[in-house]
Amino acid sequence: MPSVIFLDLDGVLNRTRDAPHLRLDDDLVARLRSLVRDTGAAIVLSTFWRAFEEYVSYVLSRHGIPHGTVIGRTPGRNSSFDFVTATASEPAFRSRAEEITVWLATHPEVASFVILDDRPSAANGDGTVGEPLASRFVQTETSVGLSDANVARCREALASKVSDAEKSVFLQAAGLAPPKSHDPRGLVDTAPGSVNEEAQALSRELSAGKLTALTDLNLKKAGLAALPPQIGELASLTKLDISLNTLSTLPAETSGLSSLRILFSLGNEFESIPSVLRSLPRLYMLSFKSNRLTHIPEDALAPTIEWLILTDNLLEELPASIGCLKTLRKCMLTNNRLLALPDSLLQCRELELIRLADNRLSDLPRGFWQLPKLAWAGLAGNPLVARAAPLPPPRWVAPAELEVGEQIGAGGGGFVHRAVWSAQPDEPVALKLFRDAGTVTDGDPAHEIDVGSALTHPNVIRVLGATPRPQLGLVLELLQLNKASAGGGWGELGKPPNFDTCARDTYPAGTTFGAPFVLRALSGVAAACAHLHAQQLSHGDLYAHNTLVRHDGEPKVGDFGAAYNYAPLGAEAAPLVERVEVRAFGCLAEELATRLAPAAGDESEAALQRNLLGLAREAWMGAAVGARPSFAEACQQIEALARAYFEAPPPFPW
Template identity: 40%
Template sequence: MHTLAQLRAGTLTGITRLDLSCGLTEFPREIFDLADSLEVLNLSGNALSSLPDDLHRLTRLRVLFCSDNQFTELPACVGQCATLTMVAFKANRIEHVPGEALPPLLRWLILTDNRIRELPTELGERPYLQKLMLAGNRLQRLPDSLRNCHRLELIRIAANCLTDLPEWLLSLPGLTWLAYAGNPLETEADAAALEATASIPWTALELEQKLGEGASGVIHRATWARPGQPDTQVAVKLYKGEMTSDGSPLHEMNACITASTHPNLIRVEGRIIGHPQQTAGLVMQLMEPSYRNLAALPSLATCSRDVYADDTRFTADVALRIARGIASVAGHLHHQGITHGDLYGHNILWNEHGDCLLGDFGAASFHATTDSLESRALQRIEVRAFGILLGELLERIDSGLSDERRVQLEALQQCCCQPDVLARPGFSEIVTELNNG
């Protein structure tokens, strides 16, 4: 994090990224002294409510973060920045989004957790739009112009006021990751499954070291004491209850429970009751340390694509074991009326044998279990996510794959990613194909 003193002293000349979070109420004009080099400007966590009309003087600016401020409108000057591709104004008080506030090269827009009721037609006139984060607003509809955004791959519209999913949305050729939980349109979670979940008293748990933390909650290692049984080592996830870019953490918890059991899911032992702060939480199976994340989160540069370590390589047996496991569990979820919404390598844990587990249900949504054009389309959107994952695995196989088998798998991958949504195979067909050969 940089300081205002450094900026004013001129010691930041030539930097490409500036991070300022120091209670700012006005945009520091000294930022313009960095115009020749500045590409990423992060002003999140201040008290700003406006930006200067001449913001476009930052001619190299590609990324603008202004989350956790006090904006009530997306500033029109943002749209004048010719090189700007990513705009983030999460957790402000934004009610109005003028069309002129959207830069021409817009690729990634984050407006999560605001007060937006309507979006401008101009949003669908941004041909490079690839990621759109709108969870936690008051939207009753999406602009029809978005049907023209054929590069749009990820959209988060959870926790709004939408009463239906437009047909054009479900037929977008590139749509891959969709989250819509917490809208009136969503099918309810399986009440029976929620009620059948074991209740685990908070007093029966002894928290130990923190294992990890994400947007929706914190995971600890813990000891679970039960009368008449040996103490059990478990993982405890305590949900934050705040809106995330995917949606509400409580929806995530319901999806974890409703998903039931599968060899490629982390087992849920029960729901926590009696927490002194009434914090919601789950007790889950503790994973062996041999498991690790398959990939890292997408970067500013890759936008919607995971980042793999340069040395990530698989044998054909390991890669196909991962592919079969994820196809199987995705099909299981669809049978339960759940779309995962975030089927990515960074949400998969794996070990050297190819054993794998799909985690992070933050973007999961419920749909009808009866077959319909809508449920089929929702499932086939997720098939495209699997197709991308399969392609990433195939790229990193270094041994054990014959040319004939590679051609077969590449054909399957292309079929999963074809632009005609309903022409893609379902996961039962995919599992059969992966098992052949």
């Protein structure tokens, strides 16, 4: 685990001992931001306000501190918890020092820490803790807040590693036995009964050499600390899932997996990608999401990889050898510590999608936006886009204003519920509750709140507000979900990519669309995107599966989890960023056009299909990024197609 800052707010990030509401002073947060950036430290909230962890994390992110920096809070109740019913069973401790001690005792993997507070009770409590907390305590002056001198002392404390003797003191003071294992991301449930008994039985059969004919092996949550060497005997295996174990290495015998195409290793303890994987001749998809990766050896990545998932790790750099992945199409790097990208990435000419949100990038390789097939990129939460002017804050909705109903949807970013909002009791709303920020592949949910709240367009799902607790969420207009072809309801235009399509959406077998439906859908999506890019906002995830459509093709674009403001990239990059997203629109148009089904003898629809496919493939998806049209120009091109098809102005708004 990275070094940890136990953070108080009042008297540290503002100049008030007991603020009546959460507020931060810009100059004080700037000092904390530099401390976090330079030391790589994570934040654990020890403040009175810690009951509102997600909201505090959101507010800090608005000041340029990535949302994933806050990894938790100290235990124990105070009066702020009266507003968070989910924590009603938490005990009350005698002092803040005791709360910090208990947290440290249950997190032995902490390398170093510092306590930032304006009250000495954070370090010595009632006198029973004392050292070693006191030696790592930096006290601010309430009326001054976090000073440069305080920051310097914090750097010194964070540079000093926690000794085993100190850890023993924490355990004794907390009255705890050493924990057997711990996963800071909460991905591995170590409680009794958490092991998947079926997976555990399979691992025993594997060790006995009984699974040699398998093509798909699921060892997820099998309680494995090591993979049996017999794994190398599975020459027919095409898919292997070893997620949610405590693995940190792979046996040399893994090289025997000559047919393996897909390897999942979510939530293990790898600090480096094993070099043995490079020898796998058919490896297509590789996932080490939510491990502890700090390093990727130059000889670790198989050149056949098309889909690489390294979300939620500790990587500061990528190997230059990533340029050898000539077929790489999809690369997920959200929530790492990347300081730069290697120039060799530009050799990945097949790259279509890259997720880079919530890293530490201050620049991109020259030529990045000229990658010929790049269509989906996410950059939010990086210094290179942090200079954007703040977007309008959302309307915050208190939990007491919402009556949450049944779940009506789910995706990679969170779960959607039907809800009733007291501000409009006769009109139900949708409530999107976000997953944990660190594990979301698109990026910090705070980005979606910021961008979504700034958009007002009839072809964008309307954001009504945001809720800070007990879980960060968005209040959205509720669109009645039915199959789009069934009448007045709304439905997904497409389905997410699968293992075979990688970066391209899928559609149920036999799906066809009529010409008016396709023209209306494309015109609405293009208009929504023109609205975004007029404000220099990129959606970052423009797909059919993120678009709802009515039976007549009227669309609503949603899911802005990968969106970002690209104004800070400058005048040279801005038009290229838009035209990268135009390629994503071209992919969508191609998918719809290929599913037009002109009736025999219907030359007008056949001509529309030919013209639309030509426009999508040659103009919107063209290899020369700068030669693609803007979204405003794409709107005009679609209107021309519609006029030719209807032989009159189209029978829907433009």
